[in-house]
Amino acid sequence: MPPDIRPGDGMTGEPRLRRLSPTELDDGQRAVYDAVAGGRRARGPQVFPLVDDDGGLVGPFNAFLLQPRLGFALQALGAAVRYETALTDRAREIAILVTAVAADAAFEWYAHEALGRHVGLTADELTALRTGSFDALADETERVVAATVHALCVRGDLDDDEYRRATGALGEPGVFELLTLAGYYLTLALQLRVFRVS
Template structure:
């Protein structure tokens, strides 16, 4: 295990992994994130996990729980791709998380977000969306990132969102805020 002093990151290469760390590495690199189009690099040229995933290997039991939650949020939720990526990008903008912004802008483009929409989300600017569900997800995610969902925001978002969707959005925002915090602490 090598430590990069500029990032505080412990760069685990595949050759040094065994046991729970190797199992977690394989779960991340062979699971749903590795399927389909690769819109951002999951591993570096030397096999080190990118973004938040390398640090998951520090405590494999916790890292596995986090990666399973992230996979559920991204691949098993009911949000549309556009709505999901808007909410993720709100968190990336709020925490100034470069990895999440870069990775999820690519995913957002593939889900149909325009350059103007991506720019507005990154800037926290108003965004006029025709779809009332997308507009509510964006408003709710911004409120959550800011720290609370006041009564006016709740009334504007529920409906068109139902409580199940609010639960999904709060889980998504909480998960990506956790990743942003970890990447900030480890200077990833």
């Protein structure tokens, strides 16, 4: 069963990156900062902060400033998997939350639990996702999304039955979207863990 993660779990030690202030950014870093803090994420529901009280980027985004060309591309991919897929809002948040549990990514859980509640996930559904009880989800497509992402995160593959079930529910384009979303959030989970971001 997936772990029962809480903010701060899965990591030991102090944060390894200093949070950069907006006043010390070069032009490339500023482009990344503006894309995150002033882009589509900032226009959506603000259920968790993108910046701290001093204006520094929180969560995974501060690390994006280390290498602005890659950070800019990564934030653009994140915006695409959040806003440009055919997945419903609920299915997207289910996929992200399942990834967060499998990767023991406490910050991802914290941020996307709030977004999940915003798009209608109930406390019971969140508990089901946290504990791997995907059959508790009422919607078949959402059950498929959860089980597919779990398999991807745990085994890095789908067997033939899982692939048929996923393509039957989502189509091949939808499976591609789900693969990309899971890969993106697994990448963030790795960065959050290594840089000790809580």
